[in-house]
Amino acid sequence: MRYRPRLDNWSACIDIGIHADVLAESVVHKLVTEGGERVGLGAFRPACGGSFGRFVVASWEARSADVPRPARTDRGERAGETR
DSSP states (O other), rough: OOOOOSSSSOOOOOOOOOOOOTTTTHHHHHHHHIIIIIIIISSSSSGOOEEEEEEEOOOOOOOOOTOOOOOOOOSSSSSTTTO
């Protein structure tokens, strides 16, 4: 028997590198959004017969690779941002 944690309220901030000459940023955004709604993450995600792991893309920000990422607080918020 395997045990895994259940995380009811979770969030993540990720950076995705996109080669624009291969795939448009809008296509990647659509893939991530659809993947969160239909496929999910983790071992018990809907794609594996489970009912957990779905996610929603709450915000999407395209920026150049040479622009530094804004600093975040210990709660994952950008400086000056509140949830």
